[in-house]
Amino acid sequence: MPKIYFDERIAATYDADSPEMFEPAVVEETVSFLADLAGAGDALELGIGTGRIALPLSRRGVRVHGIDLSPAMIAQLQAKPGAEEIGVTVGDFATTRVEGTFTLAYLVYNTIMNLTTQDEQVGCFLNAAAHLEPGGCFVIEVGVPDLRRYPPGETVRAFTVTPTRLDFDEYTDFPGQIVWSHHYWVRDGQLEVSSAPYRDVWPSELDLMARIAGMRLRERWSGWTREPFTGESTSHVSVWEKAE
Template sequence: MDDRDGYFGEPIAATYDDSTDSEFSRETIEKTAGFLAARSGGGRALELGVGTGRIALPLSRRGVPVHGIDLSRAMTARMRAKPGGDRVEVTIGDFATTRVGGGFSLAYLVFNTIMNLTTQDAQVECFRSVASQLDPGGRFVVEVAVPDLRRLPPGQDAVPFRVSGNGWAYDRYDPATQAMSSNYLTVTDDGRGRRRSIPFRYVWPAELDLMARLAGLRLSERWEGWGEEPFTGESTRHVSVWEKPAG
């Protein structure tokens, strides 16, 4: 793995789009692109963590010019190889601090990507960076999970989320620091084990609202998902929209 790619080098990029997670289904992708296009205001969009173009490409096909920021050259190379990949501009860098200039009516982060920023300071700086690049009236959309701490009994810090005959996957939480990690254990055909761990920082909806306020943005919408289902106390994720005042 090229260290410049962080945790998403070529071994991950090569199979990233093969995921069977519902986020990668055609229905979810089109619903996501439709939600974002409806809030683009006819302007340009900035995707933070553009990756292999799972959302950027269908959004671009809807007539929304997209500029992406990503740390992984391997992931963005996969996007470039796809039909229409050359129409998405890409800047390689840390999306918490990388600025590509203003003129965006929409910025967005999908599929828990805000948690790839593993400190509160980095998450706050991300909101500030986005706000500085949004036009007045522009919107910042974030899709992220609600922390699943209710599944942790006293003394336990891990929650499994996938178990199969040749592998296990689990999340580990530290409630004192909001640090977490997703861990994957895979047993190969020769009986050897392989472990991969990706660090995150989980974040609460109210905490994100405060970060937005510090950046001069205000909450305008919050839904459970891209289909605009109501957000409730039982929701396991949310799609939130903050707006930059027009004045």
């Protein structure tokens, strides 16, 4: 089983620490996009976390099941109203199978990068495809690797620098596409620190993984409101479709 980085401490403040991701407009755009794709079928969220997207999607009338490695994140979800409508399985979303078939599987907020080997990421595509009905869709929201922002010879890039918060990425393995994200923040006068590894992945590599899993790219946008994806896009929302 992979190491759990979203432990009790991270889970307790997860919602409060990512306020921009919990903005009603951001959640609404995401849920609308996913609800359209799910149609009358069921949806499977890989890395369901505290239910940021699953709960409002379920309120829209889509039946949602989630997989997550972290009992602490799931406990946060299950303490929220509406959680009783959502089935949850504790496990690794690269390998864990749940009962049923789905018209939609989705993996948002860069969570594919939590799988830190190519094998695991391919396994995730195979697992998503195995749960989908023919014609069903797999959606990923993830950043485009930002290598252009690292000056030559540098392996560290800070992206939040305030008196009470420092976030920076550290590329520890360029060929293996491994970047560690480090976070330091002062809360109630105490310094808190957390670090976790991620695997950067290019859109084209994801397309190849989809092909290996019997899916083909149907749409790629730079955001949930279907803004065009260009060479300047910093992230993408991609939809692959399982063969009929």
